Structure formats: C-alpha cells, structure tokens
Amino acid sequence: xxxxxxxxxxxxxxxxxxxxxxxxxxxxxxxxxxxxxxxxxxxxxxxxxxxxxxxxxxxxxxxxxxxxxxxxxxxxxxxxxxxxxxxxxxxxxxxxxxxxxxxxx
Amino acid sequence: xxxxxxxxxxxxxxxxxxxxxxxxxxxxxxxxxxxxxxxxxxxxxxxxxxxxxxxxxxxxxxxxxxxxxxxxxxxxxxxxxxxxxxxxxxxxxxxxxxxxxxxxxxxxxxxxxxxxxxxxxxxxxxxxxxxxxxxxxxxxxxxxxxxxxxxxxxxxxxxxxxxxxxxxxxxxxxxxxxxxxxxxxxxxxxxxxxxxxxxxxxxxxxxxxxxxxxxxxxxxxxxxxxxxxxxxxxxxxxxxxxxxxxxxxxxxxxxxxxxxxxxxxxxxxxxxxxxxxxxxxxxxxxxxxxxxxxxxxxxxxxxxxxxxxxxxxxxxxxxxxxxxxxxxxxxxxxxxxxxxxxxxxxxxxxxxxxxxxxxxxxxxxxxxxxxxxxxxxxxxxxxxxxxxxxxxxxxxxxxxxxxxxxxxxxxxxxxxxxxxxxxxxxxxxxxxxxxxxxxxxxxxxxxxxx
Numbered sequence: 001x002x003x004x005x006x007x008x009x010x011x012x013x014x015x016x017x018x019x020x021x022x023x024x025x026x027x028x029x030x031x032x033x034x035x036x037x038x039x040x041x042x043x044x045x046x047x048x049x050x051x052x053x054x055x056x057x058x059x060x061x062x063x064x065x066x067x068x069x070x071x072x073x074x075x076x077x078x079x080x081x082x083x084x085x086x087x088x089x090x091x092x093x094x095x096x097x098x099x100x101x102x103x104x105x
Numbered sequence: 106x107x108x109x110x111x112x113x114x115x116x117x118x119x120x121x122x123x124x125x126x127x128x129x130x131x132x133x134x135x136x137x138x139x140x141x142x143x144x145x146x147x148x149x150x151x152x153x154x155x156x157x158x159x160x161x162x163x164x165x166x167x168x169x170x171x172x173x174x175x176x177x178x179x180x181x182x183x184x185x186x187x188x189x190x191x192x193x194x195x196x197x198x199x200x201x202x203x204x205x206x207x208x209x210x211x212x213x214x215x216x217x218x219x220x221x222x223x224x225x226x227x228x229x230x231x232x233x234x235x236x237x238x239x240x241x242x243x244x245x246x247x248x249x250x251x252x253x254x255x256x257x258x259x260x261x262x263x264x265x266x267x268x269x270x271x272x273x274x275x276x277x278x279x280x281x282x283x284x285x286x287x288x289x290x291x292x293x294x295x296x297x298x299x300x301x302x303x304x305x306x307x308x309x310x311x312x313x314x315x316x317x318x319x320x321x322x323x324x325x326x327x328x329x330x331x332x333x334x335x336x337x338x339x340x341x342x343x344x345x346x347x348x349x350x351x352x353x354x355x356x357x358x359x360x361x362x363x364x365x366x367x368x369x370x371x372x373x374x375x376x377x378x379x380x381x382x383x384x385x386x387x388x389x390x391x392x393x394x395x396x397x398x399x400x401x402x403x404x405x406x407x408x409x410x411x412x413x414x415x416x417x418x419x420x421x422x423x424x425x426x427x428x429x430x431x432x433x434x435x436x437x438x439x440x441x442x443x444x445x446x447x448x449x450x451x452x453x454x455x456x457x458x459x460x461x462x463x464x465x466x467x468x469x470x471x472x473x474x475x476x477x478x479x480x481x482x483x484x485x486x487x488x489x490x491x492x493x494x495x496x497x498x499x500x501x502x503x504x505x506x507x508x509x510x511x512x513x514x515x516x517x518x519x520x521x522x523x524x525x526x527x528x529x530x531x532x533x534x535x536x537x538x539x540x541x542x543x544x545x546x547x548x549x550x551x552x553x554x555x
Contacts, residue, residue, distance in 0.1 A: 065331035072294040098317035100289040101428040
C-alpha cells in the first residue's frame with residue numbers, strides 16, 4: 001500500500017523523488033481518505049502531464065484552458081496512487097457535486 | 106431617404122378605388138392620389154409608401170420638415186402611432202423596471218451570444234423562438250433538450266424576446282450547453298467539459314446558474330476564470346444558501362467570475378441569497394432581481410414539461426432564486442458588449458454603476474444592477490474605438506505607474522497595485538489589461554484582486 005509524506009497541507013507519495021507537492025481538497029484529510037468511488041480532478045502544470053498519468057491509470061479527460069490545465073481520472077486506487085506520484089501534478093480535487101439553484105416552489 | 110425619415114399618415118378624400126401602391130411610379134396610385142385631392146404629395150416629391158383610396162389614407166415616409174410643410178399647406182397628417190399586441194404589457198415587468206431596463210434602450214444584445222450552462226434550453230418555449238443557435242449536451246446519454254425546466258427559464262430571463270414579459274437582451278442569441286441531469290445535479294467533469302466548449306465557442310457571455318462546494322481554487326472556479334482571459338464574461342449565481350455568511354460557492358467564488366446575489370420585489374437582498382466573503386474577496390459582486398415567494402420573476406417554461414414554479418399559463422411560470430438573478434446580469438453584459446465591443450469594459454460598467462442599497466457588502470456586493478446607468482457610462486467610452494479606450498486607460502494610468510515601479514521588485518509592484526486597486530486608484534479593467542499585455546501573471550492578478 002502506498003504511503004504519503006505530508007508537508008504542511010501538501011502530500012506526496014513516499015519515496016517518489018522530484019515531485020511537485022500536491023494538495024488534497026474537498027473533504028479528504030489526506031490521500032488515504034480519498035473515496036475510491038469518486039473521480040479525481042487534477043490540476044497539472046501543463047497538459048502533457050496527462051501522458052505520464054495515462055501510463056498509470058485511466059484518464060477520462062484532458063482539458064487545457066490555456067493557463068489552467070485539468071486532467072480527470074477514473075475512480076479507483078490506481079488513480080490515487082498516480083495522482084500523488086507523478087511530477088507536474090499541482091493539486092488533487094475529489095470530484096464535487098453541483099446543483100442548480102432551483103426555484104422556490 | 107435619410108435614416109431620420111419617419112412614417113406619417115396623411116388623410117385625403119375617399120375614392121372607390123382601393124389601391125396599395127409600392128411608390129409613385131405606379132400609375133394607378135397616381136390616379137388615386139389625384140382623386141383623393143392629395144396630388145400635392147407628388148409635386149412635393151414626398152415618398153409615398155402606400156395609398157388606401159377606400160379608406161382615404163396615405164402612408165408616406167418623410168423628414169419632419171416635410172411633414173411640417175404639409176401641415177402648413179392645410180393637409181391633415183400625423184406621425185404613425187405605436188400599437189401593441191393585446192395582452193402585451195405596456196410596462197416592463199417589475200424585475201426589468203427595477204434594473205433600469207426599458208424599451209427605449211439603444212442596445213438589445215444584437216450580435217451577441219450568451220452561453221447557458223444549465224439543464225438545457227427548450228427552443229420551442231415562448232420568447233425563445235429562433236434564439237438557440239447552438240446546442241450540445243455533455244450529460245451522458247441525453248440530448249440537449251431541457252428535462253428539468255431550469256435552463257429554459259434562465260435563458261428567457263437573459264434573452265427572451267416576447268413582449269408579454271420578456272428578457273433583458275432581446276436580440277441576443279443563446280448557446281445551449283447542457284451540463285445538468287434532470288434531477289438538477291452535475292459533476293466537475295461534466296461542467297468542465299461544458300466550460301471548455303464555451304471557451305472555444307463564439308460566445309461573449311457565459312451564464313452559470315449553479316454552484317457547489319469550494320472557493321476560488323476549485324477547478325470549476327478556475328476554469329470559469331479562464332473564460333475571462335479569453336474575452337468571455339463568466340457570470341454565476343451566488344447561491345441560495347443565505348443568509349449565513351461565507352456561503353458563496355464555486356464557480357461564483359472565482360476572482361473574475363461576476364457573482365450575482367438576489368433582491369426581492371421590495372428591493373431588499375433576499376434571505377436565501379448567499380453571502381460572502383470568500384477567501385477575502387468581496388462576494389457577491391452585485392445583486393439583481395431574483396424574487397421570492399411574495400414576488401416571483403416570471404419566465405418561460407419548457408413545452409411538455411411541468412413548471413418548476415407557480416404556473417402563470419401554458420407559456421410562463423414564476424421562478425425565484427439567484428439562478429434567475431444571474432441571467433439579468435448576463436443579459437446586461439450582452440447589451441454592454443454590443444455598446445463597447447469589450448468584455449472588460451462591460452464588466453467594469455456593470456460593477457461601477459451598481460446602485461448602493463445600503464446593505465452589507467457581503468450581501469449586496471457593489472449593489473443593484475442598473476443597466477441604464479451602465480449604458481450611460483459606456484456612452485462616453487463608446488465615442489472612441491476600442492483602441493482609443495485601451496490607449497486612454499493604459500496611457501493615463503498604467504504607463505506612469507509601471508514607470509515608477511520599474512526599479513522596484515516584482516513583489517513590491519504587486520503589493521503597490523493591490524493597494525491602488527483597494528483604494529480605487531486603478532480599476533479592474535486596467536489590471537485586466539496589464540494581464541493581457543503580459544505585465545502581470547494570472548496568479549498575480551488573482552492576488553491583487555483578493
């Protein structure tokens with residue numbers, strides 16, 4: 001099982017060298033708490049980082065907004081491991097649920 | 106014929122010949138005019154459009170001086186009158202009147218497209234006929250049709266074109282980017298795809314009447330921010346989680362996203378309207394009519410669907426929420442973009458002219474949207490071209506500023522810009538232009554605005 005090193009609010013996979021620290025957001029205290037049935041939304045320093053991720057897990061989407069690039073990973077432990085052990089990953093978000101601000105009925 | 110020429114009705118004698126002419130070249134029309142005793146129109150070279158002999162009426166297009174000359178010659182004539190469909194409201198509905206909208210505004214959103222990231226838009230709904238120029242679904246297994254009702258109502262408030270109630274930008278078009286399931290929920294990966302589509306589409310405004318947990322750093326907030334960098338104004342509902350403080354979520358929390366709270370019919374910030382601040386940012390940015398159960402906003406309902414609010418009739422329903430406040434601002438942005446051809450100028454005009462309602466900043470932001478004031482401000486800007494605008498803004502403020510700071514460290518420069526922005530000595534537009542020119546990075550711009 002992968003273990004992680006914490007520095008401040010950042011986490012990286014233990015033993016992984018030369019990594020950018022990545023943060024866990026949206027409720028999870030750390031990588032070990034990421035629910036395995038949720039997609040991950042990664043912020044990456046450039047869209048090419050997705051190529052490295054594809055070698056380790058299932059990449060669902062690569063969206064380069066020009067200044068911000070996001071990679072969406074399928075749910076599962078391989079994705080969590082890949083997110084915290086791939087250079088160029090800046091941030092990891094557990095996928096959120098959004099709601100229409102519905103009318104008062 | 107000059108553009109100032111208007112239509113007039115001229116009264117003459119009755120003739121048994123009913124004739125509708127297309128101009129004075131028509132021999133029968135000339136005869137009819139003589140029989141009506143209106144051959145003077147020929148001598149005066151008046152542009153006769155139609156001759157109705159049996160009714161004793163002539164329609165002519167002319168300048169006011171020509172009209173006055175005919176009056177001085179003893180003819181009975183009058184400017185044509187304005188008529189409305191029976192059932193159409195002579196006055197705009199409360200929500201449009203409150204923000205200074207009127208039929209006399211010089212801009213209607215012509216040539217502007219508003220992307221609606223929502224539950225879909227029904228192009229058959231009242232007021233939306235011919236509006237939806239693009240439709241795509243990002244919801245797995247579903248087409249772009251609106252199976253919820255929310256998106257159709259949002260699109261109508263922004264751009265609905267009928268006279269019964271109507272929306273803000275009646276000549277604007279709509280791009281339907283469906284991103285919500287019929288139960289009114291969605292997920293990051295679906296919304297990101299829809300925003301990515303908006304980024305690459307020919308649209309000027311992106312309306313997002315939804316929200317989820319997260320602040321300015323949430324992926325959807327940051328993706329929405331990037332729309333601004335590509336010349337598309339992101340507008341989001343602040344949320345319906347009020348009156349607790351700190352309840353504005355993503356994507357409204359994005360620095361460049363215009364977050365819109367709601368006021369009710371009494372011009373008070375609605376209890377349900379989410380409150381700021383968010384990570385030191387003043388949110389919402391402003392408020393617009395969202396109504397409440399004591400005074401709904403009337404909007405269109407999709408065909409063949411139950412209404413999501415109190416039904417008015419087969420076409421309309423009452424709705425309330427910041428979801429419906431946001432498209433007021435999106436529609437206003439369409440008008441302002443038509444006027445200025447600049448999203449940054451449109452954004453500044455909207456924010457700088459908001460009416461202070463005297464409520465706390467975390468409830469009202471800058472205040473209530475006022476389209477009349479915003480268009481009044483841009484009229485000055487509109488005198489020049491966009492290039493002149495840029496030169497004016499940069500030349501008068503930013504160049505001397507950068508000159509002074511050129512020897513300072515980058516960090517000091519950012520701190521200085523931050524102080525200038527907070528004290529109102531430099532505007533959002535000026536900062537945005539610095540970003541566009543590569544003088545500051547997006548991250549630095551974010552820091553300055555916080």
